[in-house]
Amino acid sequence: MAVNLSVPDVLHPVPGVRLGVAEAAIKKPGRKDLLVIALDPGARVAGIFTRNAFCAPPVQVCRERLAAAHEIRALVINSGNANAATGQGGIDDARLTAAAVARALDAAPESVLPFSTGVIGQRLPIDRMTAAAPQAVKAATSAGWLDAMRAIMTTDTVPKGATRKLRTSQGEITVTGIAKGVGMICPDMATMLAFIATDARLTPAATQRALVNAAGQSFNCVTVDGDTSTNDSCVLVASGKTGSVEIDEQHADYPLVLGAITEVCVQLAQAVVRDGEGATKFISIEVGGAKTEAEARQVAYSVAHSPLVKTAMFASDANWGRIAMAIGKAGVEGLDQGSVSIALDDVQLIERGQPHPSYREELGSAVVAKEEFSIRIGLGRGTAAARVWTCDFSYDYVKINAEYRT
Amino acid sequence: MAVNLSVPDVLHPVPGVRLGVAEAAIKKPGRKDLLVIALDPGARVAGIFTRNAFCAPPVQVCRERLAAAHEIRALVINSGNANAATGQGGIDDARLTAAAVARALDAAPESVLPFSTGVIGQRLPIDRMTAAAPQAVKAATSAGWLDAMRAIMTTDTVPKGATRKLRTSQGEITVTGIAKGVGMICPDMATMLAFIATDARLTPAATQRALVNAAGQSFNCVTVDGDTSTNDSCVLVASGKTGSVEIDEQHADYPLVLGAITEVCVQLAQAVVRDGEGATKFISIEVGGAKTEAEARQVAYSVAHSPLVKTAMFASDANWGRIAMAIGKAGVEGLDQGSVSIALDDVQLIERGQPHPSYREELGSAVVAKEEFSIRIGLGRGTAAARVWTCDFSYDYVKINAEYRT
Known part of the structure; x- marks a missing residue:
């Protein structure tokens, strides 16, 4: 059904970022539905989230942890269940899932950001999630992007990824991203789930600024059905593994890196619409x-x-x-x-x-x-x-x- | 398809109001698609209209004529073509149609209000309309409500009408109305096409007030698809044929008459939703x-x-x-x-x-x-x-x- 959208066959690894998947049998067994994105120490992480007032517990937990400026060591994402409209129990579940990943990484519980997508209003199968989390951590590898983009699909018919390499004054930089989403799509200063990583050495402020700018040109320009999700989340990771000088918004490399990030975001955002539920145009x-x-x-x-x-x-x-x-x-x-x-x-x-x-x-x-x-x-x-x-x-x-x- | 909606079998005549239909073969031949509602002199007419900025030429002509406080002697309504997004040519067509009715009634051209519903962006078959108009005038009778409610249908599956009789201090009063509409339904201080008439002797101000109040409780509370039509028009006629004293908003009969008008409008508005395109609930x-x-x-x-x-x-x-x-x-x-x-x-x-x-x-x-x-x-x-x-x-x-x- 998807309109002019093919499955990416190459997603370049991003130094400092490893991805692993595992099966938690969240909606049904037989599929890898839990993804961990592990980050080396020092990564800068920026996130923007749904403006839906019924934002899901994982969104609430992410907002808290980013606002507190905790160092972020991993993201954990599940498909098959949005953990939305689940009240205090849902917040507990999101924290427990993140804690299981943190334990396996030997990191602080607050250093893990949880994300969920799928049906609204049902509790997560927390025992299966916490059991699968260490397996996903163990499986994590810098070559894990293609598996990762499949793990976060729900009603998506085509997995969505985009990748760029660019030359900067500090050497070759990579930007790679994945996204999911085909319905309940009308992001309001945010998006479905989208995760973009670069090894550029962006400052924390430049990371946030680049994400907001790129999303404004991409995810915030798409709509499938006018329904704004409870779980929209978009994260940009700058691992800082390449280059010796920090890139702030005044640095000559900033527009180059922003350009590549924006291109990746536009490709992902368009992929969401091309795979829009039932889309033929x-x-x-x-x-x-x-x-x-x-x-x-x-x-x-x-x-x-x-x-x-x-x-x-x-x-x-x-x-x-x-x-x-x-x-x-x-x-x-x-x-x-x-x-x-x-x-x-x-x-x-x-x-x-x-x-x-x-x-x-x-x-x-x-x-x-x-x-x-x-x-x-x-x-x-x-x-x-x-x-x-x-x-x-x-x-x-x-x-x-x-x-x-x- | 319509949800719990049956065809009205009785619509009480309203003294001072006659209705006649004719075939203008607007979309296709074989159906009475032109309606004239002729009013005795002295009727008070209030109208509210779509807030869509692309409001159709007939809406523009109606607004002008009501604002100029011309005495209104007839309404002319066609189905099968909305005469919308037709530019200056569409305004000319609306005026020509109204003029043909005025000639047949020996009334001033500005005393006729035109209404159209149907496809957007096509010119009216003006020769057939002006030829059919005098036939509709000639056919007009106070018993014409049932034929009238059918003449204004487009994709409606059930014709829509509602009627009430009530006792007031000035004797028995009738309120009868008809409406059409099943899609492009999200009235914004107006409605599809709805025409309600009463023989109550409302003042001009009370007629307008009663329409705004009743629509606020009825047509302005329904939506089929969130799309606000270019042609929404709702008209209340108070023929003043019954009673000897004018009813203003302070008169003891006003709440009674307003109540009956509101009931008729609620029934018509709900009928629009019950017959909403594809509706099963x-x-x-x-x-x-x-x-x-x-x-x-x-x-x-x-x-x-x-x-x-x-x-x-x-x-x-x-x-x-x-x-x-x-x-x-x-x-x-x-x-x-x-x-x-x-x-x-x-x-x-x-x-x-x-x-x-x-x-x-x-x-x-x-x-x-x-x-x-x-x-x-x-x-x-x-x-x-x-x-x-x-x-x-x-x-x-x-x-x-x-x-x-x-």
Whole structure:
């Protein structure tokens, strides 16, 4: 089902980062569903998380530990159960899982960050998790990225990873990342689960800044269904294993490293949409001529979330009236439909509120029949712009989500 | 498909109001798709309209004419084409259609309000419309409500009407209304197309006030898909044919008349949801314990619009984790999940953020297996409340909207 998305065959190792998986039989037996990412001492770790008020216990524990500036020695991630809406018991479970990893690493309990993804509202099988944790630690190797990206999948149909190498003044640097997520996707300053690592020697502040910047250009520009997960977490690790000088935001290497991190994040974020539940189309929604970037995003998301637009795209129906409807309902104060223009790729539909004289149905149909295309919207009231990536809305979205727990 | 919704067999005539239909073959031939509602002189007419910035030409013409306080002598409504996103040409078409009705009634052109519903982005077949208009005027009769409610249907599977009689100090009063709409339903201070008439002698101000109040309790509480139409229009006619004294908002009869108007609007609004595209469930979302009514509505709509909640309901799956997710993503500032409670009808799931000890999956499943049930949410931070009616999200929603134009 995924739109133009293939399985990565190479993910470059990142010095200072080892990955190991084990089977905890969380949802069902027969699959490696527990991942440990072990970090050498000295790594800088930045995280951003869901803004959903029902954020899951592991998110709460991660936030506490990062805020307290504990040195982070490992991440532990399970699929099959989100450990969300589980109350105080869920917080205990997250801490116990992290503690089991810490023991196996001979590290402090607070040095491990827990992450979970899967069904909401069920307690973790904590005994099986704490038994599997040391096995995953023992299995950890710098070549473990490909297994790791599979361990965190839930309803994903394709495992998601991206990798880059770049030359800096301090030698060759690697950036490698993995992600999971196909539904409940509308990150709000965060993402699904995504883990990106580099051996660049970023300062702690530069690590956080690079993550926020890269996520703003990638994970915060995608939506599958407008539903913001309780568990969205995105982590950037800078192991600092390569180079002799720390890279802060003023360092000449910073833009190079940020560029590579952003590229990896964009590839991962697009992979989430390409593998969106039931997706048959990959659609860029580009809004320009806005007064502010926030306003441009508001319009882009209004179009991207409209079930009527999404079902029309599934049908390869250039039903642009629904696009106009979704622009109009976005709630932009004082928007004048007489200034709005709409195009599908380069085919102009509406120009300053009037149907374009050269438009014919066949031209629009030819665009939306493709697997990838752009919906381009000009608001005609400013110079700000934004872009959002989304997918269509098919029978399979309903099927996948109506049958998810059965 | 519609959930517990039957075809009305009686709609009481309203003195001073006559309805006639004719065939204009707008989308296809063979059906009466043009309706004229003719009003005796002296009727008070109030209208509320979509807040979609891409509001359709007929909406723009209606707004102008009501703002200019022209005496209104007729409404003309067509189905099969929304005359939306049609630019200046669409405004001309709306005026020409209204003018054809005005000529047949020997009334001023500005005394006719035009309404359209159907596909967006296509011009009306104006010659056939102006030819059919005088036929509809000629056919108009006070017994025309049942034919009228059928003429305005688009993808509706059941025609929608409601009627009440009530005793006032001025004698027996009638309130009768019709509505259409099943998709692109998320009215924003307005509704689909709904036309309600009474013979009560309401003042102009009381007519407007009664409409705004009644819509606030009815049409503004429903959503099918979160998409706000370009054409939403709701009109209340007070013909003033019964009674000798004008009813203003201080008059003892006002609450009685308002009550009957509200009942008719609630029945029509619920009918829209019961016949929601692909609907198999009718769901009330009741939010209490909010700081403000706006906040309660925000949470209710977040749940009502969540595709993940709606597909779970379709599957009769008590997947309450998705309800928690939708509450959390609603964007309520400072919402504490530790104060939130969730119930399905009387089955408590979450109490103050913790899973309820007595909850078992079978209890929740029994509720969501029903055709009608409530999702009850307590935010635990105030005393304000709101209620929204919605439906589930099924394969047929996708089918209907993927195939709408083909």
